Amino acid sequence: MSQNPSQQGQQAVQTTGHVWDGDLQEFNNPLPTWWVYTFFATIVFSIGYWLIYPAWPIGNTYTRGFDTITYVDKAGQKVTSHWNTRALLMEDMNKAAAFQKPFFDKVLATPYEQIAKDPELENFVMATGHSLFENNCASCHQTGAQGLVGHYPNLTDDDWLYGGRYAQINYTITDGRHGYMPTFGEVLEPAQIDDLANYVASLSGIHADPAKVAAGRQLFHSDTAGCFYCHGEQATGRHVIGAPNLTDQIWLWADVPAHHTAQGKIEAIRKVIYNGVNKGVMPAWGDRLSPVDIKVLTFYVHNLGGGQ
């Protein structure tokens, strides 16, 4: 486009008439008319936009615009604010909550056993329960509720510290739990703890020293160690205080499955007896989740496969 305008014949582009250095001229190529009008239209549009939406910063505040959004906040108060995306989100959340309400009402009104017989309702509860679980529970119990040995119990198996019936699970979630086992290292001789570890291992079918097992059995049921107070005469545990069953294949505090030799497994048990347990804390959710949320979570946990 830089050729001399004089070469362009009849279709020569006009110049602005300015001339520098003798021959340096400026073309006058006006913008297309439609483009100019579109540009003006955007200016007109923007004025309407300023009036409706937040637009101009003024000092440490800004023009708020005339458009408003009304929503119900978490405290149940009706709030009217100028248009902003946070209020828009609240409004959308209100809409979603209103949409879900009939379903939750139905869940609240239906007994657990009935929910389990209705495929569509069960699907709703399991799907909702899954997202509630992921948001609130998975940070400890892990995304699949499989727990973490040494820290958080596995919720998918059929062993329950505090009971696996609906009412027991609901109680556990609502009020929380606190498991405790004394530090026997301070009370018993190392040899005694070794005997106990061998005995406990034998209960689960792990190969242990028969002499130590015999000594351990006696100690377990004696007032010296007093294990049977909590774990019971048969060592099958007590749900009321969350004392685990020692005769099954499930381990929470002692990482027995990680060891492949009997020696290693017994050592893992010995450590737990020596140190005791004072970290089995499940927080209370009664003041953080609504009753229907807890009901949904109870059903979800129960129906992961281990419910009783």
Added chain:
Amino acid sequence: MNGEAVAAPQKRMLIFTRSVKGKFRRFKWSMLVLAYAVYFLLPWLPWTRQSGPSQPILFDIPGRRFYVFDLVMYPQDVLWLAMLLFIAAIFLFFVTGLVGRAFCGYYCFQTLWTDFFIWIEGKIQGERPARIRLHKQPWNAEKALKLGATHFAWLLVSFWTAFTFVAYYAPAGQLLREFFVGAAPAAAYTTTGILTFTTYLAAGFMREQICAFVCPYGRFQSVMYAPQTLAVHYDARRGEGEKGRLAPRQGLKTLEERHAQGHGDCVDCGYCVQVCPAGIDIRDGLQYRCISCGLCIDACNQIMDSAGFPRGLIRYDSEENLARPVPAKPHIELRNFRVIGYGIALALMVGFLVYNIATHQPMAVVVNQVRQPLYTTLANGDVRDAYHIRITNSSRRDEVYAISAKGLPAGALQLAFHDVPIKTGRSVEVYAWVRLGPQHAAEISRFHFVVTPRSEPDKAWTGVARFFSAAGEADGDNE
């Protein structure tokens, strides 16, 4: 750009078509009536279904269901839509190979709506000369009234066209009620607005420009012509003679007189040009703007009849036939490699689509293994794996599905529901667990789930599933 003169873009010549009578005009009208009847009435016809909308065709986008008469399509059936588009494309090629741009001339919605808009224009403003006069005259009450009425009618038709389109995506009756009280979804208003505008623009203003400059189909159909393809042709040899076309005058009225003086049969009346919606002169030969609508044939035949000349100066014919010393009677030529190829492809694809729809499973089953945890050790040392079985009832009635397993010891399969009742069009997810003793857990790594519709046990679904356990994990390989 070296000082060379560049032709300025030609200013568009407005086209005012003259009306015409004849068999192609009749065919075009009947196609238009048929197409409009189907398009505009279909959303309003009642249709009974066990569940779903009472409308023959509804594309339920939020619900992810396409209802096409008695067929309900789910997202997994999108293959059918792809097949349908393939078939439509091949069918277009097939027809183009036989009779040229028949689609453009008679079926294309651009052609139909332009035709209808021109009809409205003619009803309000009168025949071609009246319209040209109206266009040229300065603005006055008559011009404002007539043009205003025309544009108002166009806008009404455009609006109803757009609204009908939206009615294929939402229940029509409900949409109509909601639309005029401002309660319809924003998407309905936006879509109606855009389509009203584009219909008005394309059929009222752009018209033949769409075919010439916008539409890709018209252009690539042109390259699908074979020498045997029938198209609208002007028989130049007959029309021009040795000395060219000429208007009839004293001594040049009969064919004998004209032939004796070397003139052709074309009386150069220009009727064929005036009726052309694409604004071309067919006597210049086959050209890309020609949409092959045949109106010039009707026009020319009318003139030939009144002059007492034989019909067919402009006619459907093939280039090959016209080049012959003595042209034969024009006919559709099926013996063409391309046409036969398209025909075979078309038959195969239609057959595949029909077979696929006819043998469609009345359900869709997806089995997902729970991978967190991959397996669970139970109190007595058994190993349990969990599965989510999602069953979608894609049959047209409510159904009960029974879930079972093959390749597992008795009692190993536990289910949240044994018999799952599912309404038509709905999905249910069933939790399933497989519990095996340590011995079996070490041996079994594969089994099959079987999902049987109670009323059609022969259409049972079987799918392979895997069983994981610590034993398999220790081996490092589960297979």
